[in-house]
Amino acid sequence: MKKPLIGTVEYEIELAKNTARKPRLLLHACCGPCASSVLEYLTPHFDVTVYYYNPNILPKDEFIKRKNALKEVVSHFDGVKLVVPSQDEQEYIFYVKGHKSDPEGGARCTLCFNLRLENTAKYMLENVENFDFFATTLTVSPHKNAPLINEIGKTVAQKYGVNYLSSDFKKRDGYLRSIQLCKEWGIYRQTYCGCVSELLSD
Incomplete structure (x- = not known):
């Protein structure tokens, strides 16, 4: 079996299996459904704090x-x-601003990932005594570019001097498992990513 790479969630899980101490993880979460299977996977190995910073989710009631x-x-x-x-x-x-007409997966999405992960990195720096790493549930979605998200995570981590763990939580049927858990628990599942282009500025 291929060994997990240093700096990944899988690598830290392997290390945690051989120690009594759980690493402390700040987990940016975009929503309940994405967090469900990710938490199921992570909590046996990490002490997790979920961080809900998503100003892109519009409108307010959503x-x-x-x-x-x-x-x-x-x-x-x-x-x-x-x-x-x-x-x-x-x-x-x-x-x-100026990216209202960008297609799904375009530059606006990249900016959105950066905004949310940079805020998470800042929060970790401000509370660095409480966390060893940060990560994000964003990579569980089959509609999201995991390599791009991880590259942004590593970049903002380096900027703030904190540690980011790369992931691709859609592996091991993570997305399908999230659907199963939400159905089992009666969790609200949204029908769109977050932003509503009609509410944005040109």
Whole structure:
């Protein structure tokens, strides 16, 4: 079997299996469904704090629906904490200004990933005594570019002097498992990624 690469979730899991201490992971989560199978996979090996920073989710009532769904998912995992920092959709709207017409998966998405992961890295730096690594649930989606997300994660980690763990949580049927768990737990599953182009600025 191929050995996991240093700097990946899989590598730290292998290390954790041989020690009594669980690494402390700050896990950026975009929503409850994506967090479900990821937490199931990670919690046996990490002390996880979920971080819900997603000012891209529009409109506000959708943001609240997803936050509540995430709270419900987190409640199924003993010891997992949830942090919901102050955030405003105007942060996102300003950040992606001029990209209203970008297609799904285009430059606007790259900016969105960067905004959310950079904020997560900043939070980790501000609370560095509480965390060893950060990661994101974004890579569980088959619609997301995991190599791009991981490259952004590593870049912002280097910028702030913290440690990012690369992942591709859609492997091992992670996405399919998230669907199963949400059905089992009655978790709200959204029908779009987050932003609504009609609400953005040209």
